Amino acid sequence: MKGGAMERDCTWVQERISFYADGIVQGDEERLLHAHLRGCADCAATLADLLRTVHILEHLPDLEPSEDPWEAISFSLRRSGFHKKRLLARAGRFAAAALLGIAGLTYALSAFMTPPQADMNAYWREHAIFTAQGIPMTVGANVVAIEATYRMQKE
Amino acid sequence: MQTVDEAELVRRCRQGDLKSAEQLFRVYHRPIHNLVGRMLHERGDVEDLVQEVFLRAFGSIGGFREEASFKTWLMRIGTNTCLNFIEKSKRQGMDSLDDPLDSGDTRGDLLVGRGSPEGDLLADEMGARLQEAIDRLSPDFRAVLVLRDVQGLSYEEVAQVVGVNLGTVKSRLARARALCVTWMKEYLS
Numbered sequence: 001m002k003g004g005a006m007e008r009d010c011t012w013v014q015e016r017i018s019f020y021a022d023g024i025v026q027g028d029e030e031r032l033l034h035a036h037l038r039g040c041a042d043c044a045a046t047l048a049d050l051l052r053t054v055h056i057l058e059h060l061p062d063l064e065p066s067e068d069p070w071e072a073i074s075f076s077l078r079r080s081g082f083h084k085k086r087l088l089a090r091a092g093r094f095a096a097a098a099l100l101g102i103a104g105l106t107y108a109l110s111a112f113m114t115p116p117q118a119d120m121n122a123y124w125r126e127h128a129i130f131t132a133q134g135i136p137m138t139v140g141a142n143v144v145a146i147e148a149t150y151r152m153q154k155e
Numbered sequence: 156m157q158t159v160d161e162a163e164l165v166r167r168c169r170q171g172d173l174k175s176a177e178q179l180f181r182v183y184h185r186p187i188h189n190l191v192g193r194m195l196h197e198r199g200d201v202e203d204l205v206q207e208v209f210l211r212a213f214g215s216i217g218g219f220r221e222e223a224s225f226k227t228w229l230m231r232i233g234t235n236t237c238l239n240f241i242e243k244s245k246r247q248g249m250d251s252l253d254d255p256l257d258s259g260d261t262r263g264d265l266l267v268g269r270g271s272p273e274g275d276l277l278a279d280e281m282g283a284r285l286q287e288a289i290d291r292l293s294p295d296f297r298a299v300l301v302l303r304d305v306q307g308l309s310y311e312e313v314a315q316v317v318g319v320n321l322g323t324v325k326s327r328l329a330r331a332r333a334l335c336v337t338w339m340k341e342y343l344s
Contacts, residue, residue, distance in 0.1 A: 019325060024310070060305055063188055063201075069206045070177055073206055073210060074177065082214070
């Protein structure tokens, strides 16, 4: 095709004609292609052939399977242990639930056996006497402190 | 009955649920059969390869990371299975898979399901000739053409399936189409 400086030759157009047919060319490139195709019978014929070919490709009839292979596929999957994943997954879930249960039970028991912190403070207050320094002491330590106090008084 | 979406079917399939696997198979059996049939066309046992595709897919479904759609992932397995088969056949010298088929080959499977009334004869003939053109393409070009123009995948999906960049898909498709147009010229005019 003969044309001005802005026009492109047939080789340039043929390289892009597939993209033009798919509508993925934009901007100046699209305008140049469009202008060329309007004026070039050869490239326009190539585009028509291309569009027709793509149309036939898109409408090729579906190939019909001659058989339903699912039975054979499922047989092979079973033989390979595919369905055992489910049993394993169930076993895994059961094991996780059991572990969680044991952990929960252990926590509950320990909470039950050990008085909460607030109760511990009350326990110490109830069972402690205060030395001259005001330090709370355990019952066992109290005996030692009382004995020491007596000794001091006697002396 | 509640409809289970594809992601849920895939999740259940990962856990070894055969019923979910069958549901996925029912959805994609025909597209995969078409892909394999168009890629190989009378050059291998299509039914065997279709089985192989699904066995590979379900066997490695734990590796499906959902970065692509399940369809794209399955198409990738299907395409690779076909390309591997073609490569293996070439190495074993079983058949020259890049050579065009003899014109005397039957094309019955292309016409299956069609009543072939007179008005459809031309379309049938064009379809048969076009399948011959597809057969003449190199496997890489054939894969891109079948995935894009026959299977209707987008350029991006084809790139994911074939594992090449978008530019390569575009150039391969343009070349493949141009070759088909050249070979179809006498039937198109």
